[in-house]
Amino acid sequence: MAESLLSKYKNDMKSITLIPSSGGVFEVKSENKLIFSKKEIGRFPEFEEVDNNI
Secondary structure, X not given: OHHHHHHXXXXXXXXXXXXXXXXXXXXXXXXXXXXXXXXXXXXXXXXHHHHOOO
């Protein structure tokens, strides 16, 4: 996911932060807005689900 976002947005993105965790948590946030939560939905996001909400 991080690689795809960096490839698409290149210099338009200031940074991507990966924070290791446990318990199946995988969240995507943009400017502190929750875009996707694996813990809530129970699956990993498709790229388009994240990209369409950034």
